[in-house]
Amino acid sequence: MNAQWANISNFLLYLGVSIPLLWIGMYAFSLTTPYNDFAILRKGGDVSDSGHVDAAMATAYDLGGKMLGLAIVLSSAIFHSVNLFDLTLWGMVSIVFEVIVFCLFRLLMPIKVTEEIPKGNVSVGILSASISVASGLMMAALISY
Template identity: 30%
Template sequence: MIAVNILISLVVIVVLQFAGMFVFSLMTPFRDMEEINKGNVAVGITMGGKFIATAIILGIAAYTNSSIAHMSLWFAVGYVCLIASYWVFDWVTPKFKLSDQLEEGNVAVGILLASVYIGIAIAVSSLII
């Protein structure tokens, strides 16, 4: 029975991770994977930051909750905070549009945005605990 619970939890975690990445990819006017295939390092770095940030939120939600429903709920709460961080960060940097800078391959913006995602994920995770 324990093995079945672990397997179900693992499947749910993987599905939530990739669902989170899919939602993140909808936030930009360009296709993340197409940009990465073109060699756009800025988008690759940002996507890596998104993946790590999503995994941090998901890991803490899984660690601190004993049911899949509660884990999924807290992941959703944390994930909404990650998405909001993108829009807030874009709003507080009015001199340039994040998506345009990423599409142009601005690595500095990619690193900064990945760091923002990871930092927000760590901060939000402390709220989940």
């Protein structure tokens, strides 16, 4: 029974570090966009204006992809870390590189990503989400190497 409590306490410790890392990553992403993601999402409930709905959908895809990409790479950091410091270090490294990948995506695209998403270009939101998930998968593999 004591072994179970040790496992539960270890689970809670890693969860207590991982969830804040995920939110720090999402905050870092919010600093890279000139618009307020959550304000756009709140306006998406106004179904009388299809522009608000489309912008909210594009933003939701974009944010959801960023969160999934971060969660994937953080899950690898959790799995491969030897202690909480190791998890924190790799978590912060992964956040930095996920943000760098997003910034490179914005720079290399022939369209203005941060202008298209708030306009309601859902396809750009989905593409941005896909880039975030793909880079998260690659970085997760790199952590295990």
